[in-house]
Amino acid sequence: xxxxxxxxxxxxxxxxxxxxxxxxxxxxxxxxxxxxxxxxxxxxxxxxxxxxxxxxxxxxxxxxxxxxxxxxxxxxxxxxxxxxxxxxxxxxxxxxxxxxxxxxxxxxxxxxxxxxxxxxxxxxxxxxxxxxxxxxxxxxxxxxxxxxxxxxxxxxxxxxxxxxxxxxxxxxxxxxxxxxxxxxxxxxxxxxxxxxxxxxxxxxxxxxxxxxxxxxxxxxxxxxxxxxxxxxxxxxxxxxxxxxxxxxxxxxxxxxxxxxxxxxxxxxxxxxxxxxxxxxxxxxxxxxxxxxxxxxxxxxxxxxxxxxxxxxxxxxxxxxxxxxxxxxxxxxxxxxxxxxxxxxxxxxxxxxxxxxxxxxxxxxxxxxxxxxxxxxxxxxx
Ligand code: KG4
Ligand code: ZN
Numbered sequence: 138x139x140x141x142x143x144x145x146x147x148x149x150x151x152x153x154x155x156x157x158x159x160x161x162x163x164x165x166x167x168x169x170x171x172x173x174x175x176x177x178x179x180x181x182x183x184x185x186x187x188x189x190x191x192x193x194x195x196x197x198x199x200x201x202x203x204x205x206x207x208x209x210x211x212x213x214x215x216x217x218x219x220x221x222x223x224x225x226x227x228x229x230x231x232x233x234x235x236x237x238x239x240x241x242x243x244x245x246x247x248x249x250x251x252x253x254x255x256x257x258x259x260x261x262x263x264x265x266x267x268x269x270x271x272x273x274x275x276x277x278x279x280x281x282x283x284x285x286x287x288x289x290x291x292x293x294x295x296x297x298x299x300x301x302x303x304x305x306x307x308x309x310x311x312x313x314x315x316x317x318x319x320x321x322x323x324x325x326x327x328x329x330x331x332x333x334x335x336x337x338x339x340x341x342x343x344x345x346x347x348x349x350x351x352x353x354x355x356x357x358x359x360x361x362x363x364x365x366x367x368x369x370x371x372x373x374x375x376x377x378x379x380x381x382x383x384x385x386x387x388x389x390x391x392x393x394x395x396x397x398x399x400x401x402x403x404x405x406x407x408x409x410x411x412x413x414x415x416x417x418x419x420x421x422x423x424x425x426x427x428x429x430x431x432x433x434x435x436x437x438x439x440x441x442x443x444x445x446x447x448x449x450x451x452x453x454x455x456x457x458x459x460x461x462x463x464x465x466x467x468x469x470x471x472x473x474x475x476x477x478x479x480x481x482x483x484x485x486x487x488x489x490x491x492x493x494x495x496x497x498x499x500x501x502x503x504x505x506x507x508x509x510x511x512x513x514x515x516x517x518x
Contacts, residue, residue: 138500139224139255141167143204143248144493145197147241148233148261149316150174150189152196153489154204156223159497162304163272168207169490172196182356183346190236197244204489220252227496230258231514232317238510246505255501259492260514262318265451266311267495268480268488270304305478310445312436313516314460315452316342316357319432320516321386321439324449327498332517333439334386341428342454344390348397348424352417362421363457369415369422374400376427386439388431397424428454429463437467440475449478451491456482 139159146153155169174192181188205217212222228245231238242258249256311322311330319342320335339347342359349358354365376396379389397420404416412420432454440448448468454460461479468475484490502508 139497141223142225142227142257142493142496143201143221143223143254144259144489144491144496145201145226145228145241145245146261146264146487146489146492147193147197147237147244148229148231149237149487150184150192151487152193152200152240153487153492154201155489155493156204156208157271157490157493157497164270164494164497165272166490167209168204169488170200170204170207171488172200182350184234184356186234186236189234190240193237193240197240201244201248223252223254225255225257225496225501226252227257227259227493227499229261229264229492230508231511232261233512235510235512238512242508242510246508249505256505256508257496257499257501258508259495259499260516261487261492262313262315262320262514262516264491264495265313265315265485266322266324266449266491267498268451268484268491269449269478270494270497271480271484271490272304305447305449305476308443308445309447309449310436310440310443312432312448312450312455313452314341314432314450314454316340316346318452318516319388319390321435322516323439323443323445330516333443334388334435335517336388336390337380338389338391339394341388341390341432342452344393344428345424345454347394351394351398351401352412352420357453359454359457362425363459365418365421366425366459367418367422369418369420371422371426373419374423376400376423378427378431381431381434386435386442388435390428390431393424393427425457425459429457429460432460433464433467436464437471437473440473446474447476447478451480451485453486455479456485 141158144155151173153171156167158165209217226245226249228241307326309324313320317340319340321333323331345362346358349361354361377392379392
């Protein structure tokens with residue numbers, strides 16, 4: 138329906154804006170800008186909601202301006218600022234931190250009124266999956282990081298062979314693995330899906346983050362654990378795999394955190410000493426291995442149960458190289474006729490390109506000014 142969409146994402150500690158274009162089945166990124174307060178947040182070992190919201194306020198206008206400048210370099214600001222050549226504005230409505238969400242929602246409503254553009258609210262969790270619909274024509278280096286406004290312009294670039302593969306088709310199974318969510322969803326069409334199962338306690342990303350903290354690693358923990366795991370033995374420390382064999386498609390990760398806490402306590406003589414480099418590497422590798430095994434087992438179980446030929450993976454934890462490799466291996470070793478879609482790492486973690494991509498398959502709302510941020514939006518409500 139729309140050809141060019143501006144996406145805005147402000148659910149947590151990233152302020153992001155992106156402009157995407159749809160030509161037939163091809164969705165391409167014209168610009169993708171992210172300003173992150175991660176460095177600030179990592180000082181506190183996690184996201185401080187109040188501080189994240191303040192950073193959102195500082196960054197939102199510079200980030201949107203930079204997304205417009207990058208997408209339309211031939212136009213002068215005096216022409217695109219009063220009326221940019223976009224057809225609609227997409228934004229994250231929720232879930233997320235209310236203070237952060239409000240900044241994006243209210244900015245998008247104001248711009249929609251000012252520019253007379255339709256408004257498309259997107260569920261952040263659904264948005265993550267749509268990173269798999271982006272046929273990015275830019276290479277990873279074609280947009281350089283810029284120091285301006287502390288924003289980083291990123292471009293995904295297709296995963297190996299991705300450009301040759303068509304978009305995911307329906308029905309397909311979705312695995313969302315992010316900081317706050319671990320969900321399995323059966324997509325029957327755009328906007329038509331069934332929730333199959335999810336975590337009963339901590340999310341996979343949350344488990345990475347909490348265990349990393351217990352091991353003395355900074356936030357966010359996922360990339361840190363995966364870095365240290367490279368030199369470790371994944372079978373050094375057997376860790377519990379709760380609900381691995383349960384009949385449902387649910388997950389539980391909170392027991393892992395307790396097990397890692399006990400192990401770290403024993404290994405460090407209850408904090409009188411630090412973990413050695415080898416212990417840290419082995420523990421990270423064992424943790425990563427355990428999380429991957431649980432995610433893969435339930436995902437393949439769901440794929441077989443619902444007889445799908447495609448699996449789409451999404452969310453920050455999908456950036457984990459081991460998870461991708463092991464899932465790929467599991468699919469081929471079980472001889473499943475399943476194609477696997479995983480977005481490039483830069484489109485797995487929070488970004489606005491995925492929000493704009495999802496919006497191409499949604500309808501705009503009738504009364505933009507009535508739109509409210511919803512911090513509790515989910516996939517099963
Ligand atoms: O999707 P996301 O950016 O934000 C949410 O919507 O939650 O996901 C963030 C999560 C964090 O828990 C982070 O530790 C995890 O994704 N993450 C990773 C990796 N990169 C990010 N986990 C494992 N391996 C990674 N390479
Ligand atoms: Zn997210």
